Amino acid sequence: MNLNEKYKQVRLETVSFCNHLEIEDYAIQVVQFASPPKWHLAHTTWFFETFILKKYSENYTEFNSNFNFLFNSYYNNVGERILQNNRGNMSRPSINKIFEYRKYVDAKMEALLTHTSSKEIIDLVVLGLNHEQQHQELLITDVKYMLGHNPILPQLNANFNLVKDKNTTNQSVKINAGVYSIGYQENGFCYDNELGVHKVYVNDFEINNHLVTNGDFIAFIEDGGYTNFNLWLDQGWAWVNTNNINSPMYWHKINHEWHSYTLAGLQKVDVNAILCHINYYEANAFAEWKGMRLPTEFEWEIAAKQLDWGKRWEWTNSAYLPYPEFIKENGAVGEYNGKFMSNKMVLRGASVATSNNHSRLTYRNFFDPNKRWQFTGIRLAK
Amino acid sequence: MNLNEKYKQVRLETVSFCNHLEIEDYAIQVVQFASPPKWHLAHTTWFFETFILKKYSENYTEFNSNFNFLFNSYYNNVGERILQNNRGNMSRPSINKIFEYRKYVDAKMEALLTHTSSKEIIDLVVLGLNHEQQHQELLITDVKYMLGHNPILPQLNANFNLVKDKNTTNQSVKINAGVYSIGYQENGFCYDNELGVHKVYVNDFEINNHLVTNGDFIAFIEDGGYTNFNLWLDQGWAWVNTNNINSPMYWHKINHEWHSYTLAGLQKVDVNAILCHINYYEANAFAEWKGMRLPTEFEWEIAAKQLDWGKRWEWTNSAYLPYPEFIKENGAVGEYNGKFMSNKMVLRGASVATSNNHSRLTYRNFFDPNKRWQFTGIRLAK
Amino acid sequence: MNLNEKYKQVRLETVSFCNHLEIEDYAIQVVQFASPPKWHLAHTTWFFETFILKKYSENYTEFNSNFNFLFNSYYNNVGERILQNNRGNMSRPSINKIFEYRKYVDAKMEALLTHTSSKEIIDLVVLGLNHEQQHQELLITDVKYMLGHNPILPQLNANFNLVKDKNTTNQSVKINAGVYSIGYQENGFCYDNELGVHKVYVNDFEINNHLVTNGDFIAFIEDGGYTNFNLWLDQGWAWVNTNNINSPMYWHKINHEWHSYTLAGLQKVDVNAILCHINYYEANAFAEWKGMRLPTEFEWEIAAKQLDWGKRWEWTNSAYLPYPEFIKENGAVGEYNGKFMSNKMVLRGASVATSNNHSRLTYRNFFDPNKRWQFTGIRLAK
Amino acid sequence: MNLNEKYKQVRLETVSFCNHLEIEDYAIQVVQFASPPKWHLAHTTWFFETFILKKYSENYTEFNSNFNFLFNSYYNNVGERILQNNRGNMSRPSINKIFEYRKYVDAKMEALLTHTSSKEIIDLVVLGLNHEQQHQELLITDVKYMLGHNPILPQLNANFNLVKDKNTTNQSVKINAGVYSIGYQENGFCYDNELGVHKVYVNDFEINNHLVTNGDFIAFIEDGGYTNFNLWLDQGWAWVNTNNINSPMYWHKINHEWHSYTLAGLQKVDVNAILCHINYYEANAFAEWKGMRLPTEFEWEIAAKQLDWGKRWEWTNSAYLPYPEFIKENGAVGEYNGKFMSNKMVLRGASVATSNNHSRLTYRNFFDPNKRWQFTGIRLAK
Structure with a gap:
């Protein structure tokens, strides 16, 4: 598939998810971190317009001079922008626009x-398509957040459960201590934060080839996991108490049975399915309760080829920090990854909501340790 | 016009304003006090369903059992409800629903x-229609707030300026000291807060038969009105400084000229038009600057027959408190007015956004002293 | 007693209350509205220095040039000052200073x-002494707040109960409808907000010559007063629920019995003693529950000569607004009263914590409707 | 020196710093993270009472049963406690108590x-003394915060500048790539977070044997360091803008010259002295501006023997996370370190405010990346 076909395909995938939306669904922002679909659709377009067309397309006429202000996400190099919190306050421009x-x-x-045939342009287009694929996943997670916080818990589509997948094995993988190479070593696309192949030393470790299930987590809950402060990090314990947390996001106990909101509507929790929508604090407390721990991102990468993965973004016990030879690009593109390297934890893998062919063994995803609206899960190590 | 025709007419008027809206406009809530149009359309309907159909219509089947939770505004007697702040988080039910x-x-x-022919029912229907008319005005003010805070300042309709009206006289009215009767004395509809005709004593006073204009207020601004603390109430001065206020709501200074956002888009401020969108603190500071004062609601009512009015809701210097013989009705209808009698100021008159035939000489409107998204204005007395 | 003697006496009274304090008690501010004793002692002194000595005392040398910034309360005309919230952050200057x-x-x-013998100076001194007497009462209420919110509930002094006084009568007073004169008509000192004698018309009314007791209020609590929304103003109901209120300030239920913190320590609530430390919302809800109402400040003043009073600041149902002929003085002294005339309710009478000879029939005290750390009580009317 | 002598010495050192305080200084809390001296004095005592005397001293009678609630810092295993924010609200118990x-x-x-001669007791005493030494440093930093935020900037003691020390060398140290051992390997006291000797691989690196000076940092400021978003982490840039930061903590520009508050009062900034009181974001931005970077905690430890250190707590580019073999102790003592391992960065070294003999090559200090009231500094690597 050539780049033009690839471009069309990725752009089409974004829109096809939206076919299930009502027009009002496009406009609303329920919480700061979950943007309205309309904004995702425009922002990904703005990315191509701003970083490619304005620079490389001769005589290009900007579609609308207001859109830079409205649809810039976080690029200080590209000028002023609306506050992230206000993305849902714009009924206009309408979705048709x-x-x-x-x-x-x-x-x-x-x-x-x-x-x-300019390599410079082609690289930016590939970056733009990867960027759009990230927003495809955010579209799903943000729509789920919006509908899952609507008191009538509307169904988006009967086929869109997304969280019913199960483990295919019950085994674990053992790795010997030693020096290993970390970082992207191939020739395709990767983000700047994966670059700079470097060595790390790891101890002997063992890592599960299966993820924690809903049933495992219910056992944690029933054993008082959410009320035993000794299991929790200090900030996690504060988060539990401030928000009165007693279950993963989207779970509701109805007539003594756990249900969870899915994009197919409210459904009984399947104890054999893989746990989803927990944050780093919950993952860490669960591991503590099990007498195990989360893997570091290096352990994960070293073992990855032997693991079944791609169902959940898996919390690691590594803070999101630069690799030893990390080089930030100049200008706006340099703001893509590097500036977020504080107070975030690395997630490895990919989820059922991740676009096809978007992830890699070396992919470093990252979120705040208290966030759980992504399709996150737990893999244990020791 | 019989009541059935009146019902159809009022209900239709609500919808006809909405013809100018895009679908996204129906769903969004920019600030707690300005509800989404969808909510107004549903809430006014819920009022008839809850207080009339459920009680008096035989075998009535509720349209949707979730709607009581979603579209109850503030009636504790009718059960739990969503927080006012969350009205804009509901993309579903869609506007079609x-x-x-x-x-x-x-x-x-x-x-x-x-x-x-039940008087009980007819009285409730009349109340429901008056209630709907109040929401017709809120629809206009809330849509104006939403679009007026959109950075692209979209035009709703080229004919919808609404704030370009002017005074027809430059005179004032003098009233002699004495005891006067206050309160609704006729046979038609009025709210409970207007009832209990009672006497008040007022001193000699003089009240303007014209409202403050944009030009008058520009003089105040240019004389440093917003920076001279001696003109302001303590809470008003805090409000000015916390919010960096230097002009009425919707005003923007562009190339040294004042413009204001109207539903017909951004327009130059007409110095001869009547000032709009100021709060009680601004009204009070302006009066102080002029060496005059705001009338009390009693002075206003006593003079009202001799005044030209109906263009702005006019801030009075009266707190919203019960008349001496105020009687709260039992049950939910009793929550309509009485429970708001603290920390609000009375506004008299009616505005260009008020529905036809909705106001009266004795009508007591009330808002927080710091709010200015209604079509408010200033009449001076001394 | 000449003015010099009066000056010495009032200044001494301020200090004599402080004899019971530990040095740390002088410095701490637990909540924005309750200032540290050290601040009161300095601020009242600053008042004399700023408004009298700097103007009228020849060759006067300011004690410390920082003190204007530190001990100005709210006089914009006298320059910049620290935020009210920060008064407790200053360990220095020490109390010795x-x-x-x-x-x-x-x-x-x-x-x-x-x-x-200058009348201008004498008037300012009298104002300064009345100002100091107001702060004497605040000293007591603020110290009570600080110690009453200390988890060990320390006793200040075994003789300082202050809230054990009882009604001396069980009667009520009837007043005929008519026009009455309101405002200060004598020759002594009064505040500017009492001036401008003017007429008001009142209906027939009856007002209790006794205040609500603790026993009366316990009956309200036991009848579910704090959980019945129909009794409450909307803002009062929000206040109850946001703060989980279920009793007056300083009350604690211990082994099924109500106790209250007093400056003499924690004591059993005496059902025959007069209720204290409730806010306007609670006063209003109690009256509603009783099927009665609070008097207006005019009713109170008209009946005052026939009433026993001086034990509690009594909430009226009047908003704190200017009298018809209210004139604000120029400059800083004009900031004393007038600028607070929004969102406050008038209290009449005086409390057990009020300095001797400080109050009058026409005295208009005022507080936010949600505050209850003053020695406030309830008198009912109908 | 035997343990009893050591105990007396450490306890005395705590008190001797306090000799410079006024009584009011003991009681006040200006900000959540800086506790009042009185609290430090009591909390360190509570540590010995709770973890040693109550368990091991026969017939021990608790000094005061309220003190567990008042002076527990963060040990959930030891029961309820006052909120950290409220430590400054307690005027009683007085400092004499x-x-x-x-x-x-x-x-x-x-x-x-x-x-x-019980090893269990002796270990706890040693832990208690190390704990007290940590609070000795906090006493200094918290008092500096309190006085440095007092508008009159009081001097604590003319000899207490503390931040005037200079570099003794201008060199750097080069280390070859390879596998190194990390963690405490000796027989004395260390914290649990230093244990578990383990290997890490590091690349070739070069690390300065001198710290950044005030003069270096002034060059950064003058080059627009605080306004160039490309130098900053995203959260750091938000911190700068939210708080209008334009210099290190305690710096004031007076007549075009930088001054800084020290415990000896306000003094001119010495361009040759070592920079102090910057946070991780500032350290990171400065390194970015220099085209260098912060060392990791492993690089720091590997190079430490060749470095001059002990003047500032030096920000590293390592998140505070458990070593591979970290084992949390059971019970309250296990809460000492482990539960804080999220959203904090490691600092290595020791400062001029650190107690003698308190630090080690392997010592892992940790603070929030936005805090700067500790005596923190910058060492660069590449």
Whole structure:
């Protein structure tokens, strides 16, 4: 598949998820970290317009001069922008206008891609498509957050459960102590934060080839896991108490049975399915309760080829920090990853909501330790 | 016009304003006190369903059992409800569902009204229609708030300026000291807070038969009105400084000229038009600057027959408190007015956004002293 | 007693209450509205220094140039000042320094008073002494707040119960409808907010000559007063629920019996003693429960000569607003009262903590409707 | 020196710093993270009472049963406690009472230490003394915070500048890539977080043997360091803007010259002295500006023997996380370190405010990345 076809395919995938939405669903922002679908659709388009068309497409006319302000996410190098918190306050431009914007930019992009062989442009397009795939996952997680916090718990689509998958093995993998190489070593696309192949020393370790299930976690709950402070990090314990947490996100106890909200509506929790929607504090407390621990991101990467993975973003016990030879790019693109390297934990793997072919063994995802609206899970090590 | 026709007319007026909205406009809540149009459309319908159909319409089947939770505004007697702050978080039920709800309830109401002659029902219907008219005005003010806080300042409709009206006279009215009667004395509809005709004594006073204009207020601004603490109440001065206020709501200074956002888009401020969108603190500071004062609500009512009014809700210097013989009704309807009698100021008159035939000489409107998204204005007295 | 003697007496009274304090008690601020004793001692001194000595005492040398910033309360006309919230963050100047300040200013004041016959100065001194008496009461209420919120509930002094007084009568007073004069009509000192004698018309009313007792209020509590929303103003109900209120301030239920913190330590609540430490919302809800109401400040003043009063500050149902002929003085002294005329309710009477000879029939005290750390009580009318 | 002598010495050092305090200084808490001196004095005493005397001293009578609630810091295993934020609200118990408490506990401890040879007790005493030394440093930093935020910037003692020390060398140290051992390997006291000797692989690196000076940092400021977003982590940039930061803590620009508050009062910033009171974000931005980076805690430990250190707590680029073989102790003592392992960065070294003999090459200090009231500094690596 050439790049133009790839471009069309990725752009189409974004829109096809949206076919299930009502128009009002596009506009609403329930919480700061979950943006409205309309914003995702426009922001991914703005990325191509700003970083490619404005620079490389001759005589390019900006679609709308207000959109830079509205749809810039966090690039200080590209100027002022609305506060993240206010993305849901804009009923206008309407979704129809945003679809026009997508068409306009797509036409210009496809024209550009037909002629260009510039590596600089091609690299930016590949980055833009990977960026769009990240937003495809955010679209799913953000829509789930919005509907899952609506008191009537509306179903998006009967086929969209997404969290019913199970482990295929019950084994673990043993790795010997030694020096290993970490970081992306191939020739394809990767993010800057994966670069700089470097050595790390790890002790002997053993890592599960299966993820924690709902049944495992119910045992933790029933054993008083959410009320035993000795299991928790100090900030985790504060989070539990401030928010009166007693179960994973989207869980509801109805007539003594656990149910969870899925995009297919409210459903009974399947004890054999893989646990989802817990944060780092919960993952850490669960591991503590089990007498085990979370793997570091290095252990994870070393063992990854022998693991079954791709169902949940798996919390590691590694803080998101630069690799020894990390180099930040100049300008706006340099803001993509590096500036978030404080107070975040690394997640490895990929989830059922991740776009096809988007993840890698060396992929470093990262979120705040208290967030749980992503499709996150727990893999234990010792 | 009989009550059935009146019912149809009022209900239709609500919807006809909405014809100018995009679907996304229905769903969004920018600030706690400005509800989404969808909510207004459903809540006014819920009022008829809850207080009339459920009680008086035989075999009535509730449209949707979730709606009581979603569309109850503040009636503790009618059960639990979502927080006011969360009204804009509900993308579902969609606006189409709400229009179905309106049709469903309207059909039942019209059937009921065809047969009934019960005074109890008729009184509640009249209350419901007055209630709906209040929400018609809120619809306008809340949509203006939403669009007026959108950075692209979208036009709703080119004919919807609403704030360009002018004074027709430059005179004032003099009233002699004495005992006067206050309160509603006629036979039509009025709210409970207007009842209990009672006497008050007032001193000699003089009250302007014109309202403060934009030009008057620009003079105040240019004389440093917003920076001279001696003009302000303590809480007003805190409000100015906390929010960096230097002009009425919706005003923007562009190239040294004042513009204001109207529903017809951004327009130059007409110095001869009547000032709009100021709060009690601003009204009070302006009066102080002029060496005059705001009238009390009693002075206003005594003079009202001789005044030109109906263009702005006029801040008075009266706190919203019960009349001496105020009687709260039992049950939910008793929550309509009485429970708001603390920390609010009375506004008299009516505005360009008020529904026809909705106001009266004795009408007591009330808002927090720091709010200014209503079509408020200033009349001076001394 | 001449003014110099009066000056010495009032200044001494302030200090004599402080004899019961530990040095640490002087410095701490537990909540924004309750200032540290050290601050009161300095601020009252600053008042004389700023408004009298700096203007009228020849060659007066300021005690310390930082003190204007530290001990100005709210006079914008006298320059910048620390935030009210930060008054308790200043361990220095130490209390010894503040007592030096008092001595220094007292010596200068006494010298000035020995020679002067200027009415301007004498009026300011009288104002300063009344101001100091207000702070004497605040000293008591603020110290009670600080110690009453200390988990070990320390006793200040075994003789300082202050809230054990009882009603001396069980009667009520009837007043006929008519026009009455309101406002201060004598020749002594009064605040500007009492001036401007004016007429008001009142209906027939009856007012209790006794205050609500602890026993009365326990009946309200036991009848579910704090959980019945129909009794409460909307803002009061929000206050109850946000703060989980179920009794007056300082009450604790221990082994099924109500106790209350007093400055003499924790004591059993005496059902025959007069209720204390409730706010306007509680007063209003109690009246509603009784099927009665609070008097207006005009009713109170009209009946006052026939009433027993002086034990509690009694909540009225009048908002604190200017009298018809209220005139604000120029400059800083004009900030004394007028600028607080929004969102406050009037209290009439005086409390067991009020300084001798400080109150009057026409005295208008005022507090936020949600505050209850003053010695407040309830008198009912109908 | 035997343990009893060591005990007396450490306990005395705590008190001797306090000789410079006014009584009010003991009681006040200006900000949540800086506790009042009185609290430090009592809490360190409570540590010995709770973990040693109550368990091992026969017939021990608790000094005061309220003190467990008041002076427990964060040990959930030891029961309920006051909120950290409220430590400054307690004027009582007075400081005299706290000194009595210290004497009482010291007498019992000294009696116990005279007889005991139990390793369990001795280990706890050593832990208690190390704990007290940590609070000795906090006493200094917290008093500096309190006085440094007092608008009159009082001097504690003319000899207490503390931040005027300079580098003794201008060199750097080069270390070859390889596997190194990390963690405490000797026989003395160390914290649990230093244990579990383990190997790490590091690349070639070079680390400065001098710390960043005030002059270096002024160059950063003058080059627009605080306004160039490209130098900052995202959370650091938010911190700068939210708090309007433009210099290290305690710096004031007066007549175009930088001054800083020291415990000896306000003094001119010496450009040759070592920079102090910056947080991780500032350290990171400065390194970015220099084209260098912060060392990891492993690099620091590997190079430490060749470095001059002990003047500042040096920010590393390592998150505070458990070593591979970290074992949390059971019960309350297990809460000492492990539960804080999220969202904190490691600092290595020791500062001019650290007690003698308190630090080690392997010592892992940790603070929130936005805090700067400790005596922190910057060492660069590449």
